[in-house]
Amino acid sequence: MSGLLCQANVGFLFSHGCGSAAAMTCMRCAMPLCEQHVMPVGAEMLCATCARQHEDHTGDEGGVDEDHPSYYYDDYGYYGAAATSGRGRAHDANDFTEADGESLRHEDDASFEEDMGGS
Amino acid sequence: MGHLTRVSALARAASRRGHAVVLLTNSPFASGLPLEDVLGTGVEVFRLNPALGREAVGEVVAQCLEDVRPDLFVVDTFPRGLGGELAPLLPSVRARKVLIHRDVNPTYVKQYGLARAVDAFDLLLVPGEAAPFANHPRAVRTAPWLLLRASELLPRDKARARLGVPAEDTRALVAVMGCGTPEEVGEAGHIAARLEATLGPDAVVRWLVPPGAAMDAPASAPRARQGRRAEASLAEGLALRRSTWPALAVLPGVDVLVGAGGYNTVQEARATGTPFVALARPRLYDRQALRLRPEERAGSVEALVARAAGLARAGPARSERPYVSGTDDAVTLIERTVLSA
Numbered sequence: 001m002s003g004l005l006c007q008a009n010v011g012f013l014f015s016h017g018c019g020s021a022a023a024m025t026c027m028r029c030a031m032p033l034c035e036q037h038v039m040p041v042g043a044e045m046l047c048a049t050c051a052r053q054h055e056d057h058t059g060d061e062g063g064v065d066e067d068h069p070s071y072y073y074d075d076y077g078y079y080g081a082a083a084t085s086g087r088g089r090a091h092d093a094n095d096f097t098e099a100d101g102e103s104l105r106h107e108d109d110a111s112f113e114e115d116m117g118g119s
Numbered sequence: 120m121g122h123l124t125r126v127s128a129l130a131r132a133a134s135r136r137g138h139a140v141v142l143l144t145n146s147p148f149a150s151g152l153p154l155e156d157v158l159g160t161g162v163e164v165f166r167l168n169p170a171l172g173r174e175a176v177g178e179v180v181a182q183c184l185e186d187v188r189p190d191l192f193v194v195d196t197f198p199r200g201l202g203g204e205l206a207p208l209l210p211s212v213r214a215r216k217v218l219i220h221r222d223v224n225p226t227y228v229k230q231y232g233l234a235r236a237v238d239a240f241d242l243l244l245v246p247g248e249a250a251p252f253a254n255h256p257r258a259v260r261t262a263p264w265l266l267l268r269a270s271e272l273l274p275r276d277k278a279r280a281r282l283g284v285p286a287e288d289t290r291a292l293v294a295v296m297g298c299g300t301p302e303e304v305g306e307a308g309h310i311a312a313r314l315e316a317t318l319g320p321d322a323v324v325r326w327l328v329p330p331g332a333a334m335d336a337p338a339s340a341p342r343a344r345q346g347r348r349a350e351a352s353l354a355e356g357l358a359l360r361r362s363t364w365p366a367l368a369v370l371p372g373v374d375v376l377v378g379a380g381g382y383n384t385v386q387e388a389r390a391t392g393t394p395f396v397a398l399a400r401p402r403l404y405d406r407q408a409l410r411l412r413p414e415e416r417a418g419s420v421e422a423l424v425a426r427a428a429g430l431a432r433a434g435p436a437r438s439e440r441p442y443v444s445g446t447d448d449a450v451t452l453i454e455r456t457v458l459s460a
Contacts, residue, residue: 009170048170111403112227113203116145116173118403119122119196 008037008047026050056111120148120298120329121405122195124365124383125219125246127158128266129193132446133453134161141187145169145176147301151331152364157266173202181208188214191457195219196404198236209239215460216240217453220250220258221382223404242456244449247386248410259452261445263386266365269442272391278372282325282361290322291431295359296366296378297328299400303379304328308356310377313424314431315359322374322431326359327366367391374437375430377423380407380416388415392438396426 006018008031022032026047039051046054111118123146130140142158145167154164167179177200184192192214199206209216218240227233228251237243237252245253247263273281284292295311297304311326318324363369367383370376370391378384379400388395395415399408408416417423 009168112224112231113173113199113201115403116171116176116202117147117169119201119405 004032006034006037007031008033010037052115052117056115120146121381121383122146123149123152124266125264126193126195127154128264128444128446129219129449130162131158131266132444132450134159136447136450136454137161138450139163141165141183141189143167143180143183145171148329148331152329157365173200173204176200176202177204177208180204184208184212184214190460191215191217191453193217193219193453194240196221196223198233198240199231203231206236215242215456217242217244217456220245220252221248222250222406222409224406225251227404241460242452244452246445246449248382261448261452262443263382263390264446264449265367265387265390265442265444266383267367268444271368272371272442273368275372278369281369282327282363282372284323284325284372288323290320291374291434292372293318293322293324293375293377293427293431294366294369294373295324295326296376296384297326298381298384299379303400307378308360310420310424311356311359313420314377314427317424317428318431322428324359325361326356327363327369328360329364330362374434375427377427380411381405382410385410385415390440390442390444392440394430394435394437396423396430398423 004022006020006022008018010018018034018037020034020036023035024038024045025032026038027044028046028050031047031049033045033047037047038045039048040046041051041054044054123144126142126144130142134140138161140158140162142154142162143165147169149164149166149169155162158164165183167176171179180200192212194200194205194216196219197205198218200208216239218237220237220243223233233251237255241257243252243255243258245258245260247261250258252258253260272278276286279288279292280286282292282294293314295307295314297307308326308328311324315324367387370387370393373393376384376388376393376395378388378395378397380397381400382405384397385395387393396417397407397411397415398417398420399411417426
């Protein structure tokens, strides 16, 4: 690998690059990796991050309910009384576009508390 | 990075009131940020390896609590910990416990019994936004939390100079905030490049990147955690890139801010009155589409670029509003909680 060093994060308390000589690169993100930090996923050799993303994307996804209301909120509709803007107008869910709906599609995701980088 | 910025704001305010603070984070951005410089000597920062799993994080937190023996334990957003690692620990923690409580996915709230989890805390601080348990008997709302005080923001001319805009250049400055995940930081470079192509000589465009992020690496260095798309974004936005943190400091020099709907970007744009347009990014816990106001929210990258360009050309005035941060109030509330123990 012409002198490249493994970029995998290691260390228990303090994160730092592995620093060993790289033997290959991740087949998705091209991160240089040594033999210890490459993960075989199907036919691909991946870094830990891409392997985790692969698992996330291939895992089961529950049904999506984009209209899920929150009964925890007294003022659902949001930022009404709590707004600091002084506009005093709550959001209208009908203002949402498809892209906004996409941003909420994880609401019924079953993978809560499984990914320490998930927020 | 949002959690880290929010707790940094609180840690900084507490430290300035004379409290010793230990900040424990597993943010992937933490290793590159000059946290010690911004937070001061009163805050000790422990950077956990972001690759640690929940069991390992739980062990580190337990060991840290054993070693530090704090009077107060503050948890951001997740009363059970992000991986549920705090749930078994909290009953044995003698310190007073404070939860920073903001909006979270209601399905998660319900499925994981957060109504019971928040009862383990002596105080719920609600920093400026609606939240599921904002009406809890021990919940107190404050203004949104900001990392810097008003006097610490750069004057307009210095902010523009910091972003590489010559003093004689009076064109509008559009800043695209590289925030969220490392991949989204890269995508911001792509958006910045598209904006520059759209605006041409009508405005100056900058891509703000947190120091130490993969996108902040020299172009010739091996870059970690970047996909092909991010690699392309890096090449497109390279000339526009400015390593900046906290970006809040330079907002007085920014005429249009382009970003996402995360807590800090939104609150910082509003507090500084900076014209702002953003995408609502999908998150497992946070709901950015609900945080953004209709006039702030763009439904696609194309709409984002068009609206930002329109704003830059129109030269909208900054909205005048008092710059208010709730961090000092939060520290006062915490002090009362500790004194009442």
